[in-house]
Amino acid sequence: MLVLTCHACGVTAEETEFHAGGEAHLKRFGPGSSETDFEGYLFMRDNPKGVHFERWRHVYGCGKWFHVARDTMTLEVFGSYSAQTYTPPDDLIAQIEDKRPDWTRKAATA
Amino acid sequence: MSEPVTALNNTSDATGIAAVSEIGPVGMITLRGDLNASYLRKAAAQIAGVDVPAPLGCNSSDNRGIAWMSPDELLVMCPYAEAGETVEKLEKAIGSNFATAANVSDGRAVFRVSGPLAREVMAKLSPVDLDPAIFKPGMFRRTRLAQVPAAFWMTDDETFQIFCFRSVAQYVFDVLKVAAQSGSAVGHFPLAEGQSANT
Numbered sequence: 001m002l003v004l005t006c007h008a009c010g011v012t013a014e015e016t017e018f019h020a021g022g023e024a025h026l027k028r029f030g031p032g033s034s035e036t037d038f039e040g041y042l043f044m045r046d047n048p049k050g051v052h053f054e055r056w057r058h059v060y061g062c063g064k065w066f067h068v069a070r071d072t073m074t075l076e077v078f079g080s081y082s083a084q085t086y087t088p089p090d091d092l093i094a095q096i097e098d099k100r101p102d103w104t105r106k107a108a109t110a
Numbered sequence: 111m112s113e114p115v116t117a118l119n120n121t122s123d124a125t126g127i128a129a130v131s132e133i134g135p136v137g138m139i140t141l142r143g144d145l146n147a148s149y150l151r152k153a154a155a156q157i158a159g160v161d162v163p164a165p166l167g168c169n170s171s172d173n174r175g176i177a178w179m180s181p182d183e184l185l186v187m188c189p190y191a192e193a194g195e196t197v198e199k200l201e202k203a204i205g206s207n208f209a210t211a212a213n214v215s216d217g218r219a220v221f222r223v224s225g226p227l228a229r230e231v232m233a234k235l236s237p238v239d240l241d242p243a244i245f246k247p248g249m250f251r252r253t254r255l256a257q258v259p260a261a262f263w264m265t266d267d268e269t270f271q272i273f274c275f276r277s278v279a280q281y282v283f284d285v286l287k288v289a290a291q292s293g294s295a296v297g298h299f300p301l302a303e304g305q306s307a308n309t
Contacts (some may be wrong), residue, residue, distance in 0.1 A: 009180060061252045062181065096263065
């Protein structure tokens with residue numbers, strides 16, 4: 001069971017109070033983009049074993065969206081941060097790099 | 111005006127380890143906007159007769175109060191009959207600012223669970239740490255009760271006030287009644303000194 005902290009209201013609760021919103025930091029490819037980019041934006045998702053950045057919504061609480069960094073294998077939660085950002089905060093990345101020396105954040109792509 | 115009717119006609123059940131009753135009707139106004147804005151804080155505090163609570167808090171007295179719902183939402187509680195004029199007052203205070211007030215009194219049901227074992231009843235249904243050292247009167251929590259969204263706060267050490275959507279009022283009452291049925295005490299939380307519980 002995951003225990004998450006909502007970045008918007010500060011409540012720490014277990015995962016049934018939240019709803020997962022899938023992979024975070026996707027770049028949108030809309031009208032005018034190439035078919036490959038559009039397909040990638042719509043359907044292609046990472047499924048890493050290890051560090052993953054996700055969107056979550058505090059659906060039974062304050063109703064706000066936020067981001068979570070966690071490990072998909074150990075279920076360790078590294079932290080949560082604001083939804084109003086394109087990239088994870090540097091201190092969170094540094095903290096993850098500390099704990100997972102083998103991990104590097106992949107460059108933002110489609 | 112027609113006579114207001116609560117969802118379950120204020121039914122109650124006191125046969126279990128805590129008393130469960132529907133109370134109401136309660137006037138409830140959803141106030142959304144910038145919670146730091148003084149026009150909003152002043153108007154809400156004046157109507158409810160209590161200060162605007164800190165995040166995750168609820169200030170209440172008798173039949174008035176303010177609950178913190180989310181970073182941009184407050185719930186103002188007042189006597190049911192005053193809800194209409196209260197919305198008008200709030201709208202006047204808001205003026206041309208970016209905020210809204212809406213009367214949601216009829217869309218909700220309000221319950222009370224009371225008794226020395228009220229904490230246990232609530233802890234069976236929601237994923238909230240209700241240890242007396244952690245969850246105290248004055249704190250407010252939006253969460254779920256079994257399968258439906260609900261919110262609650264403690265008006266004193268052994269009384270919970272709960273509200274949920276009116277459409278699930280019967281479910282909430284039933285599930286509270288089951289959680290409070292006699293013989294179902296778990297004994298997880300220590301009782302305060304001098305308290306005795308009918309288990």
